[in-house]
Each structure stands twice: as structure tokens, then as C-alpha cells.
Amino acid sequence: MTGADAARLAADRIDRLLAELSAADPRAAAAAEELTRCLVQLYGAGLARIVDLVGAQRTGELAADPLVESLLLVHDLHPLDADTRIRRALSTYPGELEYRGVDAAGVVRLRLSGGGCGSARGAAVDRIEAIVRQAAPEVAGIELDTPPPAPPLLQISRRPDTDVRSVSAVAAP
């Protein structure tokens, strides 16, 4: 388990427990939801104070640790802005991808230029979205333009004037 996974696994576990509670007792589930909110926000407020006290440079060094970075991202405290983080995360993406920036509404614009069939492209889209979402969970949305799909393969058929019987007559004299 990498450090970055720890926050995600904790969140998954919390969601599962809340779902269990919700089935048994919705009022208790609402209280548990609020309890989680209180705790997460308390620790977030503490983290914000720490970031203030140590300054941007030291925070940047601390963010090199994947767990610390994932928690800074949870609380919008990462010293790098979303654009920088997305560029950095996509720099190692192997395919042909154009990053066009984050627009005023907070939507990430990307253009995928590589070829590939529909399902290969679908997998690439999922992967790119996951990379962007992990690097900048605060963005409002992700718009990924893909090139139009290649024209469908042509059905190869017999010439219209071909006569099946005459063909077989030739084959079997």
C-alpha cells in the first residue's frame, strides 16, 4: 500500500460503514456522517495551521511524501496550483495527449490525439481522468476531446452479378 492509498482506503472504509449504518438506522447514519465531518474538518483545520506555520517551501518538501500529499489535497492545502499538478502528473503519460489547461469554471480541458479502437480509447480516457482526479481532486470537471472514430470496416461481399450456380458449375465440370 502506498501512502496515497491510505486516505482512499480510509474513505472507502468510512463509506462502507456509513452504508451499513444507513441500512440499519438512518438517524444513526446521519449522526455518524456528521461525526466524520467534524473530525475530518478538525484535523483539516490543524493541517491548515501547520501549513501556515511552516510556509510554502517546507510544505512543498513535505508534499513529496505521498500520504502527506494526499491529505494536503483533501484539504485544498497543496502548495502547487491545480494546473502545475496536472501538468506534472500527465508528463509521464505515454500516449498522445494535449493538455489545454483549466478554464475559468475549473474544468480541465484535454485532447486525446492518438488512434486506437473504441475500447482501447475508452480505457485511455478512464486512465487519464483517474490521473487528473488524483493530482487535482478540486477541479470542477474533466472535458476530454477524442478524435472521431475511424470509419467502420467495409463488408466484403460478392459482386452483385456473380451467380452462385455458375461458379459451382465452373468448379465442378
Add this chain to the structure above:
Amino acid sequence: MTDVGLRRFAHAAPPVERCTLCGTELAGRHGHLVALDDRALRCACRPCYLLFTPTGAAGGRIRAVPERYLADPGRPIAEPDWDVLQIPVTTAFFFVNGDLNQVVACYPSPAGVTESLLDLAGWERLRQAYPLLCLPEPDVEAIYVTGAGEAYLVPIDACFALAGAVRLHWRGVDGGPAVRQALAEFRDDLRRRSRPYRTG
């Protein structure tokens, strides 16, 4: 994109308070109802609150907490009279439990509200000497007595709000400065709000 994972909690707004009867969103200041069956204080919007102000509404099992504050400034409770009650603290509130027909003494403490049943004969003698003590509606109004013997008739929800503040701020053995300040602010508020009650 909606927040997922821990971000969902980190950026969620605190839940809005809602009327426990109709679900309407409540303003910061709102009325309360006492549900006698589970002896719980419930938040209510103004229209729902008003439904339960007439005597006997909901068979008398749900009662609106009145909003009056009364004082009898000319008649602080004298120390010997207070001692009759044999309660170990100087700040307490008293209310009548209508179901048990008992007087309950409550002390704000670090554990919340500590309740004890009071000697009825002692309370009865006190009521004769201090007529303000005869006025509280059972279950929904209380008599609040400060360390200096000032007595006020107050809505029961105000007492529980004070008890909550005391519990929140309690430090060390005697509560510490924050608790003393909470009690002083509550007393100042009572002095401002209370209308004098005069007998005869």
C-alpha cells in the same frame, strides 16, 4: 464533479437544523417543544411551535416551552432558606416533573446535567416564602438560582443551553474561568430579559 472520498467530509457544510415536526429549515433562534414521553427537547419552527402552546394540545404530551423570563428582585433567596434544600452547589435550576409530581434539582456539571429529586417539604416551605417559585409550568419552565441567591423563572431550554455551555468549557476542579464567564453571561442575560414579578 462532486467531492468524493475524504473531500466529501472536508468540504461539507455543517448540517442545517430542521424542525423535528415538519422538516423546515430553522433559524439560529427557534422555539423548543418538550416531548413528555421520552422527556426530550425538540427543535420546532414557529408554526409548529405555536400548535403546542394551547394547554392540552397533543393530549398534553408535547408542550411548547414558554418564552417568559421573570424575576423577583426584591426577594433574593436567603442563605438559611437555601440550606434547607441541602443541595451541594450554589448554582442550580429546579423544575417540576409533572409525571412524577416531583421537584427536580439540576446542576450544570462537566458531565452535563446532574439531576436529583428534592425534598418536597423543603421546596414547599420555600415556595411559601418566595412566590416566584410557585409560577413555573411543570416540565417546561424552571427556577434558576445564582450563587448570590438571585432567583429567575426561565424557559427550560435556556437552562439546558447553559448546561451545555458549562459542559463544553469545564476545566479542572471548579470549571475554570471559561465556566465562570459562561455563568456570568447567563446571569447578565437574565437580568436584561427578566420582567419583574410583583406580588399583590
